[in-house]
Amino acid sequence: MDFLNKLKNAANKTYQSASQKTGELAKEAKLKMKMNDNKGKIKDLYEEIGKIIYQKHIHEEEVKIKEDLDSYCSQIDEISKEQEKLQEELLSLKNKRICENCYTEIELNVKYCPHCGFEQAEEKVEDINEDKEEDTEKEKNEDD
Ligand SMILES: [Zn+2]
Numbered sequence: 001m002d003f004l005n006k007l008k009n010a011a012n013k014t015y016q017s018a019s020q021k022t023g024e025l026a027k028e029a030k031l032k033m034k035m036n037d038n039k040g041k042i043k044d045l046y047e048e049i050g051k052i053i054y055q056k057h058i059h060e061e062e063v064k065i066k067e068d069l070d071s072y073c074s075q076i077d078e079i080s081k082e083q084e085k086l087q088e089e090l091l092s093l094k095n096k097r098i099c100e101n102c103y104t105e106i107e108l109n110v111k112y113c114p115h116c117g118f119e120q121a122e123e124k125v126e127d128i129n130e131d132k133e134e135d136t137e138k139e140k141n142e143d144d
Contacts, residue, residue: 024093031090038079038086045072045079 049072056063063069091097095108101118112119 028090028093031086031093035083035086035090038083042076042079045076048072 049069052068052072053063056068065073087098091105092108096105097108097120098104099106099113099116099118099120101113102116104113104115106113106115106120110120111122
């Protein structure tokens with residue numbers, strides 16, 4: 001019954017990869033939704049900042065960025081950071097990366113960007129595991 005077993009295995013594999021694909025699509029949709037959400041939030045914050053500056057203009061006051069706008073700006077900073085993370089997650093989900101030079105979306109495993117020819121850093125290619133849950137976190141904290 002070797003043949004039947006093989007058939008069964010093949011069917012299982014197909015099913016597995018299909019449902020994995022579905023899971024990925026759902027995850028992708030979720031990430032995109034979250035990113036859209038964040039975009040809206042950033043837009044609102046920009047609007048708030050604009051209002052504040054205009055109010056200052058009306059009252060002929062000076063805008064002090066640290067005092068008047070700091071909380072808004074740091075909120076935008078936070079959301080932008082999250083956006084970057086989401087973007088990276090989204091890309092690794094699709095096995096893609098962004099060319100550091102021309103910012104085109106390219107395949108994760110290419111050495112040179114097909115658009116501009118820029119050589120890509122090799123660091124990310126190593127973990128092509130099925131489980132990318134935990135090992136995607138990369139500490140890149142830059143204090144400025
Ligand atoms: Zn490029």
